[in-house]
Amino acid sequence: MRALRVVPPGPGVLAALRAALAGGDAIMVGSPAPDLPAEVEQRVALVVETSGSTGRPKRVALSADAVLVNAAASESALGGPGQWVLALPTHYIAGLNVLTRSIAAQLDPVAVEGATFTAAGFVAAAQRMTVPERFTALVPAQLATLLDDPGAATALAGFQRVLVGGQGTPAPLLARAKAAGVRVTRSYGSSETSGGCVYDGSPIGQTEVRVVDGEVHLGGPTIAEGYLADPELTAARFVEELGMRWFRTADAGTLDDGRVTVTGRLDDVIISxxxxxxxxxxxxxxxxxxxxxxxxxxxxxxxxxxxxxxxxxxxxxxxxxxxxxxxxxxxxxxxxxxxxxxxxxxxxxxxxxxxxxxxxxx
The missing domain is CATH 3.30.300.30 (ANL, C-terminal domain)
Structure with a gap:
């Protein structure tokens, strides 16, 4: 077994994550909870609590190998290492991905300062970067905020790549970004896949995609160990076939010549x-x-x-x-x-x- 330590959001997360990935105590970024176990399985390095945007939050258990493989696949897909602007919370997988990629690249990230995300805060962070190879990860609302500000849009256009994920990115917003010279890559994945593992519809690294009865399944070495202290849900959402572990995303989608298109959630259909x-x-x-x-x-x-x-x-x-x-x-x-x-x-x-x-x- 391995000790599980809760790390509060803030500047200490990077060092704690680096230690966890190197074999130290497993960590969860957030606030202590009475139902959180003191120990986890030896393979678990990181526990991520899902956002709970549509229901009860779940705690996803990830191995160091899964997280680092995802970082390596991302680096390869994006054309090489670089420095990252951290604009997302570090208690969610997208923010932790930025830190993991930074650890892999051996370049400290630059965090957007302030209690809320602003265009001015992002520009200030970009000005503190020390290398020309620049990357960031945003949600669509943040991208819109930056495109609304001429100075921020200009700064963003100087980045090698901007990952946008977390929810469906509207086509008009993508068109605005393209017109502003911003190079956007749409990222698809979840905490259960160690973050984004499909870029612009194509799986990265060793990620596999299949569609079974209209549901998107993601497989490969970045798949989580399961849900902490919830074997029933783990068995329902993770399946193993012929040595491959698959995560059932509950997303509806199609697969055409290796490219996946997510069309919605299987559970968002109503009868009207x-x-x-x-x-x-x-x-x-x-x-x-x-x-x-x-x-x-x-x-x-x-x-x-x-x-x-x-x-x-x-x-x-x-x-x-x-x-x-x-x-x-x-x-x-x-x-x-x-x-x-x-x-x-x-x-x-x-x-x-x-x-x-x-x-x-x-």
């Missing part, structure tokens, strides 16, 4: 008026039609049974977007759009869907 409706498909169409911050959840409806409710800070007329949704998905997919809404977010930058789900019923 007797018709199956995909909330993620509605959300994608809203984002492609002027509501790039839209988040779609469900609410009970006395006539339809269930209906989609979309929250957005935008206040423009949603009629054209709704017409596009009806044309593509049918009238049962017509959402109720609540414009001018404040979109709550988790520390990871993802929208807090649990909170929005509660608001949808009010």
């Amino acid at each position: 008026g007797g018709v199956k409706v995909s909330l993620s498909a509605i959300e994608r169409l809203l984002r492609e039609n002027g509501f790039d911050d839209a988040v779609v959840v469900t609410a009970q409806h006395e006539k339809w049974g269930e209906m989609a409710v979309a929250f957005t800070a935008r206040t423009s007329d949603p009629a054209p977007a709704i017409a596009a949704i009806e044309a593509a998905l049918g009238p049962a997919a017509r959402p109720l759009v609540r414009g001018g809404s404040v979109i709550p977010v988790l520390p990871s930058g993802k929208p807090d869907r649990v909170t929005l789900q509660a608001k949808a019923t009010q």
Whole structure:
């Protein structure tokens, strides 16, 4: 067994992670919890608590080998090592990935300072970088913030590559980045895969992808050991076949000539008026039609049974977007759009869907 130590978010995480990957105490970044065990299996170096954006958080147990293999695959896919700007929380896998890549590259990352992410804070971090090979990882909302600021957009265009993940990146946002000269790579993965392991639809390193009954499965050496103290969930989500461990993502998707396209969540389909409706498909169409911050959840409806409710800070007329949704998905997919809404977010930058789900019923 191996001791498990809780490390508070902050500058001490890098040293603690470096030690854990080298064989020291396993770590979890966050706050102590009474149900957290004092020891973990010897292979476990890192425990990552999932964001809980759609439900109860889970604790993912990762080996040092899995995390380091992911870092090596990322470095190869991005064209070599470099220095990273840390713009994401270190208690989530995307932030820990930045630290792990920095350890592998033997270059200390530069953290964006401040309690909240700002364009000015990012520019200041970029100015403190010491090598020309520059990388960063962002969520879509952060990318939009930087593109809205001319100085930040110019700074970002000087990076070799900008990883964007955490949620679906709207096509209009990608087009804006391209027009600004920003080289974006869309990253797909999760804590259970040691972070992003599919870049722009193609698996990196030794990652394998398959689609079984419409569900995306990810396999290879970056797959987690399982969920801490939850053997039942581990058995349900991780499978082994012919020596390969696979993680069942619960994402719907397709595979075409080795490239994966994620189309939504298998668990986000509702029945509205007797018709199956995909909330993620509605959300994608809203984002492609002027509501790039839209988040779609469900609410009970006395006539339809269930209906989609979309929250957005935008206040423009949603009629054209709704017409596009009806044309593509049918009238049962017509959402109720609540414009001018404040979109709550988790520390990871993802929208807090649990909170929005509660608001949808009010």
